[in-house]
Amino acid sequence: MDIAEGMLQHAREQGGAHHHVAGDAERLPLRDASVELIFSSLAVQWCGDFRAVLSEARRVLQPGGVLAFASLCVGTLHELRESWQAVDGLVHVNRFRRLEDYQRLCGESELQVLSLAARPHVLHYPDVRSLTHELKALGAHNLNPGRPAGLTGRARMQGLLQAYEGFRQPLGLPATYQVVYGVLQKPSVEGE
Numbered sequence: 001m002d003i004a005e006g007m008l009q010h011a012r013e014q015g016g017a018h019h020h021v022a023g024d025a026e027r028l029p030l031r032d033a034s035v036e037l038i039f040s041s042l043a044v045q046w047c048g049d050f051r052a053v054l055s056e057a058r059r060v061l062q063p064g065g066v067l068a069f070a071s072l073c074v075g076t077l078h079e080l081r082e083s084w085q086a087v088d089g090l091v092h093v094n095r096f097r098r099l100e101d102y103q104r105l106c107g108e109s110e111l112q113v114l115s116l117a118a119r120p121h122v123l124h125y126p127d128v129r130s131l132t133h134e135l136k137a138l139g140a141h142n143l144n145p146g147r148p149a150g151l152t153g154r155a156r157m158q159g160l161l162q163a164y165e166g167f168r169q170p171l172g173l174p175a176t177y178q179v180v181y182g183v184l185q186k187p188s189v190e191g192e
């Protein structure tokens, strides 16, 4: 399932799933107690209402069913965020929920939290352009939210490249993805 038809088409071309359904994680187009397992990869960070995601998961899961998700939290792309801040003091990277918010919302849901933890994954890129190219596909990065007075687009980009170079490691320019992994279960008996 994905909210974007284009992504479903891409997934169809890859094969591997029997059904591809357009739908919103905050309003699942599925019947109550109809699935045993929900597995979600890198999607729910875009859902403004994570409480709704959890309550929808609870609704469609069968008793004993499991929701397993991987998502992103604060700390993701901190190198890019800090580099932009050094250039123009603006935030160019989407804000992510804090791990504490995931913990609170999962704890308040009527699902049992089997595990919930964050782990950093650091990818390396040869240059900033290859990173921002990839981020465009992810939708995590906004390069042009308005131009501050005094700096041309070219000067800002030069400033960004220079600032990001400060993070360079032997493997290349690092980009940290702070990944939160959650496994939650719907109680087998209502009210447990």
Ligand SMILES: C[S@@+](CC[C@H](N)C(=O)[O-])C[C@H]1O[C@@H](n2cnc3c(N)ncnc32)[C@H](O)[C@@H]1O
Binding pocket: 001, 002, 003, 004, 007, 023, 024, 025, 026, 040, 041, 042, 043, 044, 046, 047, 138
């Ligand atoms: C980084 S991609 C991950 C795609 C796929 N799950 C994977 O692991 O390869 C994020 C996906 O989340 C989808 N998405 C964003 N908001 C959504 C929502 N409210 N409900 C369902 N999918 C959503 C986007 O359309 C996008 O395809």
